[in-house]
Amino acid sequence: MTNSTRVSYFTLAAYFDLGALQYLYFMIIMSLYVFIVCANVLLIVVICMNRSLHEPMYLFLCSLFVNELYGSTGLFPFLLVQILSDIHTVSVPFCFLQIYCVYTYASIQFSNLSIMSYDRYLAICCPLQYNTRMTSNKVAMLIALTWFYPFLAIFILISLSVPLQLCGNIINKVYCDNYSIVKLACSDTTVNNVYGIFYTFTTVVLVILILYTYMKILKVCFSGCKQTRQKAVSTCTPHLASLINFSCGCFFEIVQNRLDMKHVPIVLRIFLSLYWLTCQPLFNPVMYGLNITKIRISCKSVIFGKL
Template sequence: MENNSEIIFVLQGLNDSLTNRQIYFTLALMLYVFTILVNLILIVTIGLETTLHEPMYVFVCNLCVNGICGASSFYPKFLRDLLADSQTITYSGCLTQIFVAYCYVFCEFTNLTVMAYDRYLAICKPLQYQALMSMHKVAKLLLLTWCFSLLETFVGVLLTARLTICSRHVGKIFCTNWEVVKLSCSNTAGNNIYTFVLTFSHLSQTGLILVSYTRLVRTSLQSRSSHRKFFQTCLPHLIALLVFATSLLFDVMYSRYGGGTLQTLQNVLAVEFLVIPPLINPIIYGIKLQQIRSRIVHNFTHKPELLRLF
């Protein structure tokens, strides 16, 4: 077999969908543009409005930045493939797509964990919140979120890059780590161990989220103000978390046990985690959080000010 760097992978996920490529291209392009637009609106609104320079909104802004990264790991290549006669990707391009997509996944999950911790402090320890969640600590948490996610992704991609690849056919419309590992004819024990460590790490984060929400619910039931604050600020986070977890679960289940169903359905299940959360998150927070919603409405109803934003 030739060196891995010389390999050109063939993406087979679009084989049954090319007859409708114009429709898929138009729909995908509209979704991508709309995803970028709604995320940018929240980023610009939070960035330029000083009253929104609070920990919760900074974390929401980071969620939107990460959402753009996640969507951009999929849409540009997918749009190109819809217009191309053959759906291929170089070995280095495949690893790059894996790196960006998985960094998005890890950053999303870690950021949602940090947001759960932030909401726990805000509702369960309101008098100590300003001291416990200063902007200096917010900066540290954001740095930790990105560094931890980049490190996780780098180690995973490095373990995959050392494998000898003995097949060219990827069964999806984009590259994923598991699909590339399945093409290997060398020992994948290191990848399996790393997957176990990664699973344990994120199960720990899940445990932290569950503990936070258990205490949040308990505290919110004790007073009317905490109850109102829970529904105003925690409900969007909980919805975003459920959307992300469900989308990711579909991809994991498809990767491990997929097959035998319609190719179009398989493709939808496979890309949900890269398409749905980046699109839904800014809409959820833009509608549910009153401070953000009122500021966006104000900007769009005062055109001169809106023009100054851009």
């Protein structure tokens, strides 16, 4: 395409002919989506209905589960339609809408994990000051900031990508990706790259904050009594596991974008590109629902109608 040609649709080139297996894949994806919706909705209802769970840690968890519903809805229905479709194209407006949903989901996820690590840091390292430093107003402000900043930051990111003149319309993914669109640009992408570096820097700051809080928590665990260690392990293990899982998924995505992966089987490439978007909504409800006693008991009460 020339510089003067405006792209009206994108072709998702990572899909391949599934034949009769497309219905099997459709049922698998549908089952995963139904599980994600049911599990996350259950946990949101449990936290909202049970007044004993109206504490900062559980409110941050509720924000996490709402975000997972949001991110899953931005991906799974689209995948289901594409699996059954013979032509894997998507209009430009819808493509950018999906990018906005997927990227804000990822950004909110990191922000949520950051404030959750800060909350655990205050609870374990500064227990006597916890109630005065983690007030209800501060909790509300942190949750609002967790959602507001990603929506604003990704809006700016998309606004820089929309005006680009493109030399092609082939995206080698099963969903729309901003980095892939920028690579198709014929026009100057300096501003996009600079803003991408700035946004990456803010994400690195969040990662450093999380690592710092866990270094402090580990220090307390090793120097404290057995009861302190047990409390720290029981409350921090699900959060740390969630963080590692999400970080691994993001790492897979970055590697795929930056390196030539043509020698890797296409099925594995698709799995790695979807890992960071699918495994968190599947992983977190199970991890938090089973490991945090209050949530586990409350879930049983809701399911069996005893709440």
